[in-house]
Amino acid sequence: MKLFGHPGSTCTRKVLCTMNELGVSHEFELVDLAKGEHKLEANLKRQPFGKIPSFEDGDVRLFESRTICRYLSDAHGQGKLTPADAAGRARMNLAIDIEASYFTPHAMTFIYEHVFKRPQGDEKLASAQQSLDHTLDVLDGILARTPYLAGADFTLGDIVYLPYLEYLALTPVFASVKARPNVSAWWTRCSERPGWQKAAGR
Numbered sequence: 001m002k003l004f005g006h007p008g009s010t011c012t013r014k015v016l017c018t019m020n021e022l023g024v025s026h027e028f029e030l031v032d033l034a035k036g037e038h039k040l041e042a043n044l045k046r047q048p049f050g051k052i053p054s055f056e057d058g059d060v061r062l063f064e065s066r067t068i069c070r071y072l073s074d075a076h077g078q079g080k081l082t083p084a085d086a087a088g089r090a091r092m093n094l095a096i097d098i099e100a101s102y103f104t105p106h107a108m109t110f111i112y113e114h115v116f117k118r119p120q121g122d123e124k125l126a127s128a129q130q131s132l133d134h135t136l137d138v139l140d141g142i143l144a145r146t147p148y149l150a151g152a153d154f155t156l157g158d159i160v161y162l163p164y165l166e167y168l169a170l171t172p173v174f175a176s177v178k179a180r181p182n183v184s185a186w187w188t189r190c191s192e193r194p195g196w197q198k199a200a201g202r
């Protein structure tokens with residue numbers, strides 16, 4: 001199988017972490033964002049929206065990081081990273097939906113502002129802070145009951161958050177994560193996993 005992406009990209013790192021956790025080997029082809037390679041024809045054929053990552057496994061061709069992670073767990077996971085029962089799978093998918101809808105858009109506002117130095121404006125930052133705090137409260141409530149977002153085990157529902165938290169840790173907003181004891185302990189637990197350490201380039 002082959003992954004096309006960039007080692008610093010949040011969406012690429014989700015997929016790399018999933019591959020590492022599952023122990024599947026892969027080829028990696030760099031799509032250099034700094035050189036605009038994601039907008040070139042070769043990448044557009046794999047990812048029609050001109051983004052990374054994209055993925056090939058034989059004749060299976062995919063894009064969208066969360067879809068690739070789900071495919072990897074289904075096709076190569078042998079029960080790892082996805083709960084076996086319907087209720088557990090629903091909790092995992094809920095965690096992924098919360099991440100995509102209510103966490104990442106607000107987290108990215110601060111990552112653009114502080115890490116990529118793209119000023120977001122005071123109004124947007126204030127609104128993102130309020131929304132992020134609310135999402136962190138919801139996550140803290142879930143994690144007060146179970147060690148991982150879908151229950152007792154580490155799943156894709158946890159992996160999808162890690163790339164954004166890794167970059168948020170470089171911003172002043174990480175104080176909001178640290179202020180929530182269950183989220184903070186969960187982040188420590190997840191980020192210490194060798195699968196994440198390797199995906200983050202350590």
Ligand SMILES: N[C@@H](CCC(=O)N[C@@H](CS)C(=O)NCC(=O)O)C(=O)O
Pocket residue numbers: 009010011012033038050051052053063064065066
């Ligand atoms: N929903 C897509 C988002 C992909 C995405 O936004 N990728 C970023 C890198 S993490 C990218 O290609 N950015 C370059 C651009 O938007 O021009 C996914 O999960 O794969």
